[in-house]
Amino acid sequence: GKDVMKIKMEKTDTTVEVYFNSVLQQEIAKYTSNRADSDWLFPSRQGDKPITRQMAHTFLHKAAEACGIDSEQWGTHSMRKTFGYHYYQRKKDVYYLMKLFGHATQGQxxxxxxxxxxxxRKTMEDFTL
Incomplete structure (x- = not known):
């Protein structure tokens, strides 16, 4: 299966590559097994292009509501930030996140x-003179 997805960043007009581990590749294979071949993981109804960012947002809101989650607190942007936060907490690899998010600096x-x-906050809690 495919192990990479290219995403065009709207703000910076750059393209980043997101790599899939073997577990995610298996899940994607299951998800796409009964579909026509497509270059897009989430194709539009016409199939010749991907769904829009707005449509992804709509799908996520509907999924959140179906799960009893406040859909106003959940969306593509919050998922992206949450992923970044948890990835950093585990790996401490800000350089990879910077590249993945298309940011210019690690500080950003x-x-x-x-x-x-x-x-x-944590540094100041532990700091005494």
């Missing part, structure tokens, strides 16, 4: 995922 990435404020 840390600020985006909210780590900078957390680390400052």
């Amino acid at each position: 990435t840390l600020q985006y995922i909210g780590v900078e404020a957390d680390e400052i």
Whole structure:
């Protein structure tokens, strides 16, 4: 199966590559097994292009509501930030996240995922003169 997805970043007009581990590749294979071959993981109804960012947002809101989750607190952007936060907490690899998110600096990435404020707070809690 495919092990990489290319995503065009709207703000910066750059393309980033997201690599899939073997577990995710298996899940994608299951998801796509009964579909016509497509270049898109989430094709539009016409099938010749991917769904829009707005349509992905709509799908996520409907899924959240179906699960009893407040859909106003959940969307593509919050999932992206949450992924970044947890990835950083586990791997401490801000360089990879910076590249994945299409950010210009590591500081921008840390600020985006909210780590900078957390680390400052923790540092100050442990600091005494």
